[in-house]
Amino acid sequence: MQILKNSNFRALSKIAGMMPEEIIELIKKSGLTGRGGADFPTGLKLEFTRNSQGEKYVIANADEGEPGTFKDKLILEKNPNNIIEGMIIAGYAISSNKGYLYLRGEYSYLKNKLQKVINNATKIADKLKIYFDIEIISGAGAYICGDETAIIESIEGKRGNPRIKPPFPANKGLFNKPTLINNVETLANIPLIILDKNWNNNLRLFSLSGNVTRPGVYELPLGISLKELIELGKPENKIKAVYFGCADGCIPYEDIKLDYETIKEKGAMLGSCTIIAVDEKHDxxxxxxxxxxxxxxxxxxxxxxxxxxxxxxxxxxxxxxxxxxxxxxxxxxxxxxxxxxxxxxxxxxxxxxxxxxxxxxxxxxxxxxxxx
Known part of the structure; x- marks a missing residue:
């Protein structure tokens, strides 16, 4: 899987000789978009935050709470190096020296492992004169904290309630300062973009669950047929419906392309590529x-x-x-x-x-x- 290619912090050495604007331009050209569901261009978000005035922060959204979604858990478990390196690179690009990894409460067993990765990454970055401090904040199981502004409230020690937008976090976020918030999968791709000219922007992580015998995370290109994905899951009974998590709607099971435009035309949203298969035995x-x-x-x-x-x-x-x-x-x-x-x-x-x-x-x- 492309997402599990461990960069071993080599991208830090490469960006140490680059200007922040060069990094942002490289990410913009790569076509990387938010993998948490919004699909917003990551390079633009970096640029907006960098252009804002004042002290800045980076937040990694690891509060994976959408039912049926478990792709970020895979990356946190199997390739945390890239997530932390991605945070440091993002911080360097927007001129920030402080980041927070907001970890889902149910993933607290990963905290010690992540802290060791952070300690190692910080030592490597310090030697390159890239100074960036990362703090882990554990959530408490609230679905609402998947919202970027609710995360900000929670980190500030308040109840995790959403804020009215605008202003957007890029202008006024954590502690009322410009803040970059990105999903785990988004950040984990940044070191790969820096290092690999053949990085494939078309690949997505599909979380497949429901009435299938082989649930799991499948890395597949956008545009793959729904039928092909479901067949990989080997359902025992005839599938009649597919839900895109709880939040993004459902469609009848048919052989259509899994891309943002096609699913939107059906009245649903592909979002974070969560697929819950429902067979004919269910009402x-x-x-x-x-x-x-x-x-x-x-x-x-x-x-x-x-x-x-x-x-x-x-x-x-x-x-x-x-x-x-x-x-x-x-x-x-x-x-x-x-x-x-x-x-x-x-x-x-x-x-x-x-x-x-x-x-x-x-x-x-x-x-x-x-x-x-």
């Missing part, structure tokens, strides 16, 4: 209810549409599951989904109804069959 209403419970539980409660809306969505889905709902309940459910998506403060609320909106689009009969 889509049950899946929707389970996901609604997740969002209701994980809502931070800061904004009314998400706090109240996720609770009402769950109530209506449970009513449908018990075959006590009427047609007007289903209509109310759809209206609620639209309101929550349009008016919630952050990505959690805005995406909390995607699984339901797409399920009603493609599997509506499974809902109407339960109406009284």
């Amino acid at each position: 889509i209403v049950d899946v929707a209810t389970n996901m609604a419970k997740f969002f209701e539980y994980e809502s931070c409660g800061k904004c009314t549409p998400c706090r109240e809306g996720t609770m009402r969505v769950l109530e209506l889905l449970e009513k449908i599951s018990l075959k006590k709902a009427a047609k007007n309940d289903l209509e109310l459910l759809e209206e609620l989904c639209r309101v929550i998506s349009a008016t919630s403060l952050c990505g959690l609320g805005q995406s909390s109804a995607n699984h339901l909106i797409t399920a009603l689009k493609y599997f509506r009969n499974e809902f109407t069959d339960k109406l009284k």
Whole structure:
């Protein structure tokens, strides 16, 4: 796998003789985009942060909380060197000397290992006169802290609630200073770009789970067919639906390309390349209810549409599951989904109804069959 190629901190030696602007330009030309789901150009994010005035910070988002996503865990376990080196290079590029690795609470068993890597990397960087300090901050299992501004609040010692944007972190982030926040996979690719002219920007890490006998992380090119990926997972039964995590919607299982444009045309999002396969033995209403419970539980409660809306969505889905709902309940459910998506403060609320909106689009009969 390309992502597991250990750079052994050789990229640090190479960038020591480069200007920060050269590094940013190299990353821009590589085409690297955010691997956490947003797909925003990494080089531009580096440039925006560098151009902001004042002390700057780098944050590695290792709070991998999306259900069905475990690609970052693979990198943290198998190739932490590249993540830490990527943070140091990013810091050098934006003129920052302080970084934070925000580690998912459930990954706390990796903390000691990561600290040893940080200590080693810091010694190597110091010899090259690249001074960058990295501190590990452990999360507490809150899904909301996958949001970049909620991470900032948490690192500052506050409750992990999202901030209103703008201002964006590149201008006003941690401690109200310009802050670069990138996903683990994004940062781990930076040393590879520095060292390898043949680095392949088209490769992605697909987290495959659900009703398959061979779940796991598969490194494959964008545009691979959904059928090919599912077949690698060797499902026992016929697959009828595919969910892109809980937040990015679902589509019927068919032989289509897995790329951002194709999936968007279907009304869903490829996001961080999370694929949850659901076979014909499962009821889509049950899946929707389970996901609604997740969002209701994980809502931070800061904004009314998400706090109240996720609770009402769950109530209506449970009513449908018990075959006590009427047609007007289903209509109310759809209206609620639209309101929550349009008016919630952050990505959690805005995406909390995607699984339901797409399920009603493609599997509506499974809902109407339960109406009284």
